Amino acid sequence: MPPRSVPREDRLFYFSLVPFAYIIIAALLLLALSITWKALPALEAYGIDLFLRNVWAPREDSPGDYGLLAAIYGTLVSAFIAVVLALPLSVSLAIAVEELAPKPLRGAIAFLNDVAAGFPTIAFGLWGVEYLVPFLRDYVMRPLYSSIGFLPTFSCEPLSGASLLAAGTLLAFMVTPFMTALIREAYASVPFHLREAAASVSSAWYQEVLLVLGMIKPAIVAALLLGYGRAAGETVAVSLVVGNSFNVSLCLFAPSYTVSALIANQFGNATYYPLMPEVLFAGGVFLFVIGLVINWMGVRMIERVRWVG
Amino acid sequence: MGGSYALLVEGLKVWYGRRQVLRGISFKLPPSSILAVMGPSGSGKSTLLRAINRLLDYVPDARVEGRVEVFGLDVYRENPYRVRRLVGMVFQTPNPFPHMSIYDNVAVGPRLHGLAKSRDELDRIVEWALKAAMLWDEVKDRLHEPPTKLSGGQQQRLSLARALALKPSILLLDEPTANIDPTNARRLEESIRRVAVEDGVTVVMVTHTPQQALRISDYVAFIYEGKLVEFGRTREVALNPSHKLTAMYFRGEL
Ligand SMILES: Nc1ncnc2c1ncn2[C@@H]1O[C@H](COP(=O)(O)OP(=O)(O)OP(=O)(O)O)[C@@H](O)[C@H]1O
Numbered sequence: 001m002p003p004r005s006v007p008r009e010d011r012l013f014y015f016s017l018v019p020f021a022y023i024i025i026a027a028l029l030l031l032a033l034s035i036t037w038k039a040l041p042a043l044e045a046y047g048i049d050l051f052l053r054n055v056w057a058p059r060e061d062s063p064g065d066y067g068l069l070a071a072i073y074g075t076l077v078s079a080f081i082a083v084v085l086a087l088p089l090s091v092s093l094a095i096a097v098e099e100l101a102p103k104p105l106r107g108a109i110a111f112l113n114d115v116a117a118g119f120p121t122i123a124f125g126l127w128g129v130e131y132l133v134p135f136l137r138d139y140v141m142r143p144l145y146s147s148i149g150f151l152p153t154f155s156c157e158p159l160s161g162a163s164l165l166a167a168g169t170l171l172a173f174m175v176t177p178f179m180t181a182l183i184r185e186a187y188a189s190v191p192f193h194l195r196e197a198a199a200s201v202s203s204a205w206y207q208e209v210l211l212v213l214g215m216i217k218p219a220i221v222a223a224l225l226l227g228y229g230r231a232a233g234e235t236v237a238v239s240l241v242v243g244n245s246f247n248v249s250l251c252l253f254a255p256s257y258t259v260s261a262l263i264a265n266q267f268g269n270a271t272y273y274p275l276m277p278e279v280l281f282a283g284g285v286f287l288f289v290i291g292l293v294i295n296w297m298g299v300r301m302i303e304r305v306r307w308v309g
Numbered sequence: 310m311g312g313s314y315a316l317l318v319e320g321l322k323v324w325y326g327r328r329q330v331l332r333g334i335s336f337k338l339p340p341s342s343i344l345a346v347m348g349p350s351g352s353g354k355s356t357l358l359r360a361i362n363r364l365l366d367y368v369p370d371a372r373v374e375g376r377v378e379v380f381g382l383d384v385y386r387e388n389p390y391r392v393r394r395l396v397g398m399v400f401q402t403p404n405p406f407p408h409m410s411i412y413d414n415v416a417v418g419p420r421l422h423g424l425a426k427s428r429d430e431l432d433r434i435v436e437w438a439l440k441a442a443m444l445w446d447e448v449k450d451r452l453h454e455p456p457t458k459l460s461g462g463q464q465q466r467l468s469l470a471r472a473l474a475l476k477p478s479i480l481l482l483d484e485p486t487a488n489i490d491p492t493n494a495r496r497l498e499e500s501i502r503r504v505a506v507e508d509g510v511t512v513v514m515v516t517h518t519p520q521q522a523l524r525i526s527d528y529v530a531f532i533y534e535g536k537l538v539e540f541g542r543t544r545e546v547a548l549n550p551s552h553k554l555t556a557m558y559f560r561g562e563l
């Protein structure tokens with residue numbers, strides 16, 4: 001609410017905006033409700049097991065047996081790999097732009113970065129299938145498998161290369177521009193007088209940079225969370241490189257699935273199989289819930305970057 | 310050259326972009342003395358301080374010409390971090406790190422420069438610096454709270470403690486008492502005086518009040534439109550200003 005002392009025109013302006021705000025909130029609520037509504041029959045039929053078991057046995061004559069665990073596991077792990085790889089990349093890129101790039105170049109790099117953040121995801125997917133997956137298979141997965149294959153995460157022989165690791169790596173490339181933009185913006189927002197303070201107490205440039213990064217830590221955590229949310233919801237590109245197979249395995253080289261890839265691949269034919277559409281809607285509910293929780297936390301973190309003085 | 314001086318400034322010129330702000334400033338300051346820098350707003354006092362400890366490196370279009378020596382060390386040929394370790398600064402706006410506790414704000418410099426060999430030693434440095442900045446009694450029970458809860462004047466003294474914790478040879482103070490009530494301002498002046506006398510720190514302090522300059526400084530410099538129009542021992546300048554601008558300033562007419 002605007003304070004009471006606000007002039008009448010401003011109050012009018014404020015109240016004219018209210019309907020739009022409520023329309024957006026109402027649309028979101030409606031979306032959540034309708035997805036949940038559609039998912040209810042599946043939730044009733046399978047209960048919590050729908051999210052805890054790994055089965056995919058569709059039948060045409062009667063409801064088959066379904067459990068989304070493989071796709072949920074794949075979603076969570078591939079998004080995790082993505083942010084773990086993207087975080088150091090984004091932080092380094094942000095520092096490179098803000099600290100090292102010559103002034104005239106900064107704008108150009110920032111612009112390119114923001115363009116990349118809005119790039120069509122299918123373009124990433126095609127590049128991933130054609131170049132990234134074979135490259136990872138030949139130069140990362142095979143060497144790791146043959147040298148330290150005794151570690152559970154590297155313990156299966158890579159076949160096509162389509163796998164959790166491929167999906168996570170591709171997602172890392174996709175969320176890096178987005179995360180870089182968030183971190184860069186926070187970095188640039190550090191007030192000059194705090195930058196001078198950092199310069200005054202440091203004994204080397206890297207310490208100064210670390211001090212500045214310390215000041216924007218909430219923004220970095222926010223970038224991590226929001227990047228995770230994006231990676232977990234990404235669909236087309238991932239479905240091209242994840243392998244699309246119902247696996248729950250610690251091994252990162254095994255083909256796997258994600259919830260959104262599963263929905264995209266199966267939905268077209270789902271109506272032939274009783275309860276399969278409802279199961280896929282339940283997958284949608286899962287994505288909606290983690291998206292909501294993670295984004296909410298991320299936005300709360302961003303709000304914590306406030307400068308005093 | 311200049312080995313016996315704490316601070317030597319020679320032919321110092323500074324530009325921001327194409328605009329010249331300092332127009333050839335030269336002076337010498339002996340160790341353990343206090344210099345009060347005066348002059349109207351916008352005359353270039355803060356710029357002079359930032360030129361001395363190379364913070365102008367951070368102003369993208371600033372250009373510096375001339376020579377600054379700190380105990381014989383050529384500031385513009387030295388590692389800037391080493392310069393800033395020797396030449397501490399307290400700024401016009403209080404600027405404690407908002408993401409660190411009060412304790413860490415004071416400890417950060419000694420930590421990054423490896424000045425303390427043990428936790429105990431670090432504790433002692435922090436306590437000494439906070440006492441020297443006359444903040445200890447007010448914060449000793451809340452060292453691990455964030456500095457954002459402190460008042461403006463307390464934050465300013467915390468900034469002073471942070472600078473003192475590095476045991477600087479020269480201390481640059483940009484209107485340190487501007488945000489503090491008169492009583493606290495007097496106490497801060499006292500502690501600045503003590504740091505100069507007991508710890509041998511050379512102080513360069515920007516002030517807007519001639520009375521303050523008379524109270525604590527050994528030397529005064531008067532800057533007008535980027536030029537040093539007066540430099541000398543405080544008493545001599547006050548009694549017998551060689552420039553009519555200085556005289557007017559001391560009479561409060563500028
Ligand atoms: N970063 C900057 N870029 C461009 N011009 C600047 C910059 N900083 C200061 N100036 C200009 O340089 C001149 C001197 O500024 P400076 O801050 O040194 O003055 P000052 O004597 O400290 O003034 P005050 O008493 O108000 O603090 C002013 O005209 C100011 O507008």
Ligand SMILES: [Mg+2]
Nearest residue numbers: 354355401483
């Ligand atoms: Mg100033």
